Every structure is written in structure tokens, then in C-alpha cells.
Amino acid sequence: MTGRPAPAVLPPSLRARLGLVAVLAALVVAVLAVLYAGHSRPGRVDRWIILPTADSVRPPWRYVALAVDFLGEPAGSAMVVVAAVTGCLLLRRPRAAVLMVAGAGLAVGTATLLKHLVGRTIHGADNLSYPSGHTAFLTAFAFVAALLATDLLGLSRTAGTSLVLAAALVAGAAMGWAEVALGAHYPTDALGGWCTALAVVPATAWLIDRIADRIADRLADAGPRARR
Template identity: 80%
Template sequence: MTGRSAPAVLPWSLRAWLGSIAVLATLAVGVLGVLYAGHGEPGRVDRWIVEPTADSVRPPWRRVALALDFLGEPAGAAALMVAVVAGCLLLRRPRAAVLVVAGAAATVGTATLLKHLVGRTIHGDGNLSYPSGHTAFFTALALIAALLATGRFGLGRAAGTAFVLAAALVAGAAMGWAQVALGAHYPTDVLGGWCTALAVVPATAWLVDRMADARRRERR
């Protein structure tokens, strides 16, 4: 008895496009990392964006920025993940629940490793800043949710790719704005975090599908 196979967390229709985007995102992360390795000051692009806004946002927008920032902190991130995993399990999508945990962990782990490899700091106090872990995590979670929605509603290649990228852009822009506005990161740190999620999540989703399908074949 084989049963019905669980739906893939990385829809087949999106694999080629997201694979190409993941490669480009990986290159972007690497190039930015090389450019800002060991730096402790904002670059030219950072100065153009950050000087009038960094740590200067006022209420009520400061409260919005702080709320978004909390969602990238351990307590807020854990609460978000628990909620999304619970939703996946209620919808009987255990493979999707695995992707939520594995995708978020892989993205945050990659961002943390890159911080130590690149060694970029902010405010001159030794705080490693590249790439932004908050932005990477929030973008990763949005990507995963969009992938699951794409598969569930059967979106085609064009619509699915546009939806996934739009979700990643909105999430990355929201958290990135908060990080820059609060003075926690340079804009290029935010871009690096966004690209980190775009590089890691599709690869993790592909791996989760491969492992789940292999396990299912072994049980036949």
C-alpha cells in the first residue's frame, strides 16, 4: 500500500526559477561580503540612505519598528515559528512543518556564520552587522509561507514565482526598514540578509522534499 504522496514544499513549477534566483542571491551575498569585509563604517550607498533616518524614527512609527524588530528576536521568532508550525500540522502538512523549522534554522545559521566570516561592525562597538539576521529570518518565514500557499492553491509558474518574490520583498522591506530606522543595521546589511534567505530557503525546501520522498520510497 503506497498511499498518496505528500505535496512537495518546493512546487515543481517554481524549481527552475527559484533555483536561478538562489544562485544570483548567493553571488550577491558573496560580493557584498567581500566588499564590506572588516569594515566598521557605512559605505556610499549606506550613507545616502542611512544618515537622515538611522535611529531617528519617531512615534508612532518607532513603535512599529520596535514591534517588527521583536519578531526577529529569539522570543518573537520562536512565537512566530510555533504559530506557523501549528498551522501546518492543523492542515496535515508535516513536511511543511519540517521546512519551517529547517528553513528558518538554516537561514539564521548561515547569517550568523557569515557575520563572523565577514566581520563587518556597526557603531564601532564590535556588533557584527553583515548580513542582517532579523531580515534573513523574517524573509525566510515569508518565503516558506508563500511556497506553501503556492502549492496549496496550485498557482502556476508565473503567478507562483511572482507571489513568492512579492512575499519575500514585502517581508524583507518591512524588517529591513525597521533595522535601518532603529540604527541596528546598514542598508547593505539588510540587502545581504534578504539575499541570504533567497539563497537558503529554496535549497532547504529541495532537500526536505528529497529526504521525504526517499523515506517514502523506503517504506513501500
């Protein structure tokens, strides 16, 4: 018999729906990348979106924006990831712990790579802006946390999908607002970062489950042979 050392990090009931979300998100990232490659000014969509700017956000909201922004900085992101991984291990969810690191890391890494490929800038040629790595990180973090909650609470397909997407939307909107309010990104940069996480995390979760299942199967097969 074969067994799994831990529950799947991507519940089977959510795979089809979140897989579709990942594909659509990847398309949005690609379209925006083509539209804004090499640009250094806000596009038409950015001008349509009415959001606070760096000149209009004053204390105390500026302090809120700075606090949210800190979560995407190396020190802040490391703190929340370490805390989350510790929680996953205490809850005996090692796959979720791996996804917390790999999902967030790959989302930020993908955003960084895209920045160099797209070449969109803000406030000077050295400030690459598309997509927002901060937004990608917090969205990925919330996505994984919601997947863990779905597993622990035993939510249905509809409830689980709703929770995951709602968590990702709230996290992405919060960080996107902070980045635009602080003048670090255009609104479409934040949208691109959000979609980057939605595309990367489900694929990473599926891959982790596949690898973990194969390892579990091999260990289960090796057990009877060792007792012979």
C-alpha cells in the same frame, strides 16, 4: 508503486526559477561580503540609499519599527514559528512544517556564521552587522508561507513565483527598514540578510523533498515485502 506522504514543499514548477533566484542571491551575498569585510562604517551604497535613521524615526513609527524588530528576536521568532508549524500540521503539510523550522533556522544560522567571517561592525567592534539575521529570518518565514499558499491555492508557475518573491520582498523590506530605522544595521546588511534567505530556503526545500521522497519510496517498497 511508490507514493508521497505529502505534497512537495517546493513545487516542481517553481524549482528552476527559484533555483536561479537562489544562485543570484548567493552571488550578491558573496559580493557584498567581499566589499564590506572588516568595515565599520557605511559604504558608498549605504550613503546612496535614502532611509530613515535612528535619529529621524519618532513615535508612532518607532513603535512600529520596534514591533517588527521583535519578530526577529528569539522570543518573537519562536512564537511565530510555533504558530506557523501548528498551522502547517493542521493543514496536513508536514514538509512545510519542517521547512518552516529548518529554512528559518538555517537562514539565521548562515547569517550568524557570515557575520563572524565578514567581520563588519556597527556601533563598536562587538556589534557584527553583515548580514542582518533579523531580515534573513522574516524573509525566510514569508518565503515558506508563500510556498505553502502556492500549494494550497494550486497556483500556476508564474503566479506562484510572483507570490513567493513578493512575500519575500515585503517581509525583507519591512524588517530591513526597521533594522536601519533603529540603527541596528546598514542598508546593505539588510540586503545581505534578504539575499541570504533567498539563497538558503530554496536549497533547504529541495533537500527536504529529496529526503522525504526517498523515505516514502523505501516505506512503499517495504510494504509488499512485509506482506509476503
